[in-house]
Amino acid sequence: MTYQSASNRDTSLHTLSVLVENRPGVLARISGLFARRAFNINSLSVSPTERPDISRITVTAAVDEVPLDQIVKQLNKLLHVLKIVDLDPNTTVERELVLIKVAANQTNRSDVLEIVRLFRVRVVDVNPDSLTIEATGASGKIDALLSLLEHYGIIELVRSGSVAVTRGPKALSEKVMGSEITGR
Structure with missing residues (x-):
């Protein structure tokens, strides 16, 4: 990027x-x-x-x-x-976690739930005037989700930092300090 x-x-x-x-x-x-x-x-x-x-x-x-x-x-x-x-982004799996509290009343709740379904994310809390959504994914997916939900009103947002691992069987930490960490 x-x-x-x-x-x-x-x-x-x-x-x-x-x-x-x-x-x-x-x-x-x-x-x-x-x-x-x-x-x-x-x-x-x-x-x-x-x-x-x-x-x-x-x-x-x-x-x-x-x-x-x-x-x-x-x-x-x-x-x-x-x-x-x-x-290297081409050989790395990178994800973020976000919790989004969205204004969702009887009028727009079905629209917000449709976005939840399309993005394959989860509703973790339901209140009469809001939904709290949990999403994990690449930052682009999170950004796209937030862009759609802004229309309904984001009440609160908590976004984690990225976490990442390289693809394949090797661990970054395999030979740190001269000892096998993972036991392989």
Whole structure:
């Protein structure tokens, strides 16, 4: 995906998967590095991996290639950073989760439910004047869903950061710290 930056240069949306030791302050150092270089983080997601002592930080940011290389080099120098991969969108499964509270009364509820059916998403809460919808998918699908629901009135929206894994049987974390993490 390509974005127009403030300086009118095209920048690409990159998703970095960063494996780190699960320690206090690691996330602050990583996000601080982006802030010091004046790059906005579009999406951020953090959680422990299959090994509780290792966390995966998924960062999505619109960055040119040269600054991205510099960011990766600087990330590699940070304490407790184990591995960094700029994920290729062609070989990656990337998803987001969104909860959307939409105004839906007797007049428009059937229209909103038709959109829910078309997008194959779920209604997780029903009230007389609203529906809460849960959707997971690629950011393009989420954006399209939100675009259609805006007409009815979005009361509240909570959107997670992207999470991503590479396609195929190999794990990003297979040989971190010289030991097999997944037991394969």
